[in-house]
Amino acid sequence: MKNLLRQITAAGRDENFLNLVHILEGVISKVLSIAMLIVIIVSVVDLAILLSKELFSEPVGFFxxxxxxxxxxxxxxxxxxxxxENISAYLKKHIIQVELVIVTSLIAVARKLIILDLTKTSGIQLIGLAIAIFALSVSYWIVRRSNTRQSP
Structure with a gap:
């Protein structure tokens, strides 16, 4: 009984607990990478099927x-x-690369802007989108500038 109590106490120490957290972070990151690969593969196959249907349906060559x-x-x-790429960078360096996260966010906002239906979008939504773009752009500029200063 004393042995079990010592083992439980040892497992509860900060360094042991942090090791467990680190191991779980690695496992979860790997599972997320595999899941993301599956999503990407399915998305590419779906896009290829859609493109082939669109290209080879009547009238030929028009979408x-x-x-x-x-x-x-x-x-x-x-x-x-x-x-x-964000997950892979985390697995390599065990840090979240802020610049990558901001670039990913900018791409997501750019996607939203490209597919935006202006007939269904209110003025306040456009203002919110503009503020998001501005904030992400300034954030990217600040992070990029601080990274170039730190590089030798």
Missing amino acids: DTTLIELFGLFLNILIALELL
Whole structure:
């Protein structure tokens, strides 16, 4: 009984607990990477099927789906690739790279802007989108500038 109590007490020490957290972070990051790869593969296959249907249906060479919707699908895949890059960078360096996160956010906002239907968008939504773009741009500029100063 005393042995079990000592083991429980030892497992509760800060360094042991932090080791457990570090191991779990690694496992979860790897599971997220695999899940993201599956999402990317399924998205690319879905896009390929949609493109082949659109290209080989009547009338030949014209899209029933608007190009804006197709661009949105391409950008979805690009965003997923950026998220995978964020996870991979975390696995390599065990830090979250703020610059990558901001770039991914900018791509997501750019996607939103590209596929935006202005007939269904209110003025306040446009103002919010403009503020988000401005804030992300300034954030990226600040992070990029501080990173270039730190580099030798």
